[in-house]
Amino acid sequence: MRENSMAPIRLMSLLTAALLLALAGCSKSPNGESAQTSAAESAETPHADAEGGAEVGEAGEEGQVGAPVKMDAAALKAAGIQLQAVQATALSEDLRAPGEVVDDAYGTTLITPRVEALVVRRHARLGDEVRAGAPLVTLASVEVSDAQAELRIAEQEWRRVSALGREAVAGRRINEAKIAVDRARAKAQAYGLPGTSSGSVNGRFTLSAPHAGRITEDEFVVGERIEPGKPLFRLVDESIVWVDAKMPSGTMSRVVPGSQATIVFAGERLTGIVQRSAHRTSDTTRNAAVRIEVRNLGDRLHGGDFVDVFFESASGRASTTSLSVPNEALVQFLGDNVVFRRNAEGALEPVPVRTGEVIGDRTVIREGLKPGDVVAVQGAFAIKSQMLKSQLGEEE
Numbered sequence: 001m002r003e004n005s006m007a008p009i010r011l012m013s014l015l016t017a018a019l020l021l022a023l024a025g026c027s028k029s030p031n032g033e034s035a036q037t038s039a040a041e042s043a044e045t046p047h048a049d050a051e052g053g054a055e056v057g058e059a060g061e062e063g064q065v066g067a068p069v070k071m072d073a074a075a076l077k078a079a080g081i082q083l084q085a086v087q088a089t090a091l092s093e094d095l096r097a098p099g100e101v102v103d104d105a106y107g108t109t110l111i112t113p114r115v116e117a118l119v120v121r122r123h124a125r126l127g128d129e130v131r132a133g134a135p136l137v138t139l140a141s142v143e144v145s146d147a148q149a150e151l152r153i154a155e156q157e158w159r160r161v162s163a164l165g166r167e168a169v170a171g172r173r174i175n176e177a178k179i180a181v182d183r184a185r186a187k188a189q190a191y192g193l194p195g196t197s198s199g200s201v202n203g204r205f206t207l208s209a210p211h212a213g214r215i216t217e218d219e220f221v222v223g224e225r226i227e228p229g230k231p232l233f234r235l236v237d238e239s240i241v242w243v244d245a246k247m248p249s250g251t252m253s254r255v256v257p258g259s260q261a262t263i264v265f266a267g268e269r270l271t272g273i274v275q276r277s278a279h280r281t282s283d284t285t286r287n288a289a290v291r292i293e294v295r296n297l298g299d300r301l302h303g304g305d306f307v308d309v310f311f312e313s314a315s316g317r318a319s320t321t322s323l324s325v326p327n328e329a330l331v332q333f334l335g336d337n338v339v340f341r342r343n344a345e346g347a348l349e350p351v352p353v354r355t356g357e358v359i360g361d362r363t364v365i366r367e368g369l370k371p372g373d374v375v376a377v378q379g380a381f382a383i384k385s386q387m388l389k390s391q392l393g394e395e396e
Contacts, residue, residue: 081379145203
């Protein structure tokens with residue numbers, strides 16, 4: 001009875017031992033290597049991009065930041081990629097800075113009344129270009145009416161005593177008449193009236209343009225009562241504008257007043273003259289302003305426009321020969337500054353580089369490239385995108 005009860009236990013033990021032996025035999029491949037190693041080797045075989053004409057090559061050597069991408073001529077053209085051999089060239093050092101166009105304050109006038117008045121008539125509108133002396137707005141004022149009356153009376157009295165002469169009028173009376181007319185004229189001129197009486201005492205007077213320019217602000221309506229000093233128009237002579245460029249304070253000493261600067265706006269280039277640099281650095285941006293005076297040919301620049309400014313550095317007037325690439329050829333890839341270079345197999349591979357100064361629209365390359373290397377000077381982001389897709393295992 002005891003032997004019959006032990007038989008199932010022995011049978012179970014034998015089955016367990018056989019299963020363990022089978023598992024041990026399956027863990028090795030026929031040539032003695034593990035299945036995991038075989039799978040890893042098979043994963044290293046290159047694969048092709050069926051639609052984009054690009055092929056991702058084998059993984060590069062240790063230290064390479066990404067696998068090369070091979071693209072035929074059609075794929076390069078479709079992606080907007082241009083290749084070019086790099087060479088050492090002479091670069092004159094230009095400093096680049098963002099700038100903003102502002103009105104020339106010396107050619108800007110606020111048209112304001114000097115006395116409380118009512119707007120009677122408008123002669124100019126926003127955006128109009130007016131000549132010097134052109135009427136802008138007609139106003140009416142009780143105070144101006146009183147001033148006109150005083151001036152008219154004073155002039156009449158002065159003409160009377162002057163005609164009589166000193167033989168008929170006392171010298172004191174003549175002096176009083178002269179002082180009265182001078183005071184009436186000064187009061188009229190203080191209100192913006194001419195220094196002579198027009199014969200009218202209706203209180204109306206017209207504000208005119210003191211110089212030629214364009215109306216850039218218009219802040220009133222007909223019938224509005226205007227307080228003294230309130231701007232009605234802003235008149236700007238736009239033949240000359242200012243550009244305020246923002247630069248790091250450490251580079252200010254390299255910009256010399258009186259030197260030329262190039263203003264780039266909407267593909268157009270204008271030449272300006274550096275007027276002065278600020279003697280105060282912004283507490284928030286740590287930048288200082290450089291003011292450039294620009295002759296606004298063709299009325300291209302207007303207040304508020306953002307532009308690029310290029311200065312010729314005082315310390316870099318002589319050209320230097322350096323290996324450089326266009327700024328757009330450089331991209332950030334896996335934490336490195338890289339340029340995509342064509343290798344011996346014709347594939348584009350990312351090459352980490354050490355960059356130097358940014359001179360205009362080019363960046364000096366200190367390490368990573370040599371003369372004659374063919375690199376992508378346009379479309380670097382398209383290559384980067386292709387490599388990132390291949391790393392994620394995506395297919396076009």
